[in-house]
Amino acid sequence: MTPSPKSIPPILLLDDDPVVLEISSTALQVEGIENVQTMNDSRKLLPFLESNPVSLVILDLSMPHVSGMELLPLLTRNYPQIPVIVMTSSDDIETAVGCIKAGAIDYLAKPMEIERLLLSVEKALHENELTRENLRLSEYLLNDCLESPEAFEEIITTNKKMRAIFQYVEVIAKSDQPVLITGETGVGKELIARAIACLSKRKGAFVTVNVAGLDDNMFSDTLFGHKKGAFTGAEQPREGLLCAAAAGTLFLDEIGDLNEASQVKLLRLFQEQEYYPMGSDILKKSDARIIVATNHDLESRIHDGKFRKDLFYRLRAHRIHIPPLNERREDIPLLLDHFLEKASTSLNKPKPAVSREVEAILATYNFDGNIRELHAMVFDAVARHTSGLLTLEHFPELGGSDCSMLDASAQPEPGKGVDEAIYSLFGRFPTLKEVEDYLISSAMKLTKGNQRSAAIMLGIARQTLSKRLVNSAASPAGKD
DSSP states (O other): OOSOTTSSOOEEEEOSOHHHHHHHHHHHHHTTOOOEEEEOOGGGHHHHHHHOOOSEEEEESOOSSSOHHHHHHHHHHHOTTSOEEEEESOOOHHHHHHHHHHTOSEEEESSOOHHHHHHHHHHHHHHHHHHHHHHHHHHHHHHTOOSOGGGGTTSOOOOHHHHHHHHHHHHHTTOOSOEEEEOOTTSOHHHHHHHHHHHHTOSSOEEEEEOTTOOHHHHHHHHHEEOTTSSTTOOSOEEOHHHHTTTSEEEEEOGGGOOHHHHHHHHHHHHHSEEOOBTOOOOEEOOOEEEEEESSOHHHHHHTTSSOHHHHHHHTTEEEEOOOGGGOGGGHHHHHHHHHHHHHHHHTOOOOOBOHHHHHHHHHOOOTTHHHHHHHHHHHHHHHOOSSOBOGGGOGGGTOSOOTTSOGGGSOOSSHHHHHHHHHHHSSOOOHHHHHHHHHHHHHHHTTTOHHHHHHHHTSOHHHHHHHHHHHHHSHHHHO
């Protein structure tokens, strides 16, 4: 069953037949849901609910004193958060439709099939959990507060979208459902996963696995382990990382690159919470909470036949998308200062001050590698720095002229590659004037018309830029 038996209020079975109560409660307990209460007098239901929370009511329609058909509308009106499954020996369409219209989420005919009951209960508990989480999320968003801000200390941000993500994380952290985290490379998906694990209060470890590039055998051995002699070289048994993450959290990074055979095995793990170690016929259970992350668009990969649709819907019980750094530019100054502090401490150097031109260009820089790219740039700049301000000379990525420390292989070489780039922009080899006009126009667009910032980006004085803008506007080419 999907829900955790220890994390939900009890399931209440109401039926005047003690045999039905015994069979139903036993079936649920066999599936691991021990928190089941039974009741055989329908008159006691409403008084009981006034002071006792329940996660689900399974209600017989035909009972003495007060019938289930009378109780159903009262339940859905007074306790709309509690899902209701109805049972009856009257197996007709009209009764079933009437129950669904009255608010029941499912209708079971007697004699009841146990498998049908279990599926209906699983669905109801899942919907109930999502409803409760949505209510908690609404309260958080309305109050604009965080209960545990310390869980997000490693994530440097003032962005409103990120704060909303933090609030959502606090709501879903204690859920047993899987979480799908999406976002570009370098946005901090693992940090969000660690925050979820921290807030879950699970006793086990946080275990990470990058599944990109793992073939099916390596994936199975890494996650599920193997018994001795399972394959050539398996001289000792090995516990997989699922075992290492017992009672904790397993984080699977780059899930979008997982091969198809491994996707099937992962789907079974989600559906049954069980697996076989390689070479073993002994079934093992897993209680690890699983979080996955990818920089791929999984729906596009489904369309291309590279990712299973059923696995995708299992993964996305809770979904978090982290915005790229280009959409949260207000965080750049904070991250810059944070990485300067870290780099200086790591390299045992005094923390340098940053020139205004560097700050201006970083504010408009296109961070394709997101926070990870900024981190690498700052560490490299601090490593280059010896004294004074941290300037463009220390940031070759930003067009600084101090490239003497760069590997020669990293320098662009004249030839076909450079010619192709030029021709893709101009359609031919341009004049210096055309290149100058193009750079000025691009800088003005990036800085939204701010001449000071554009001049800094171009490496010229503001007065020089103003003159060239005037000259460009006065010329025929500049008027186009």
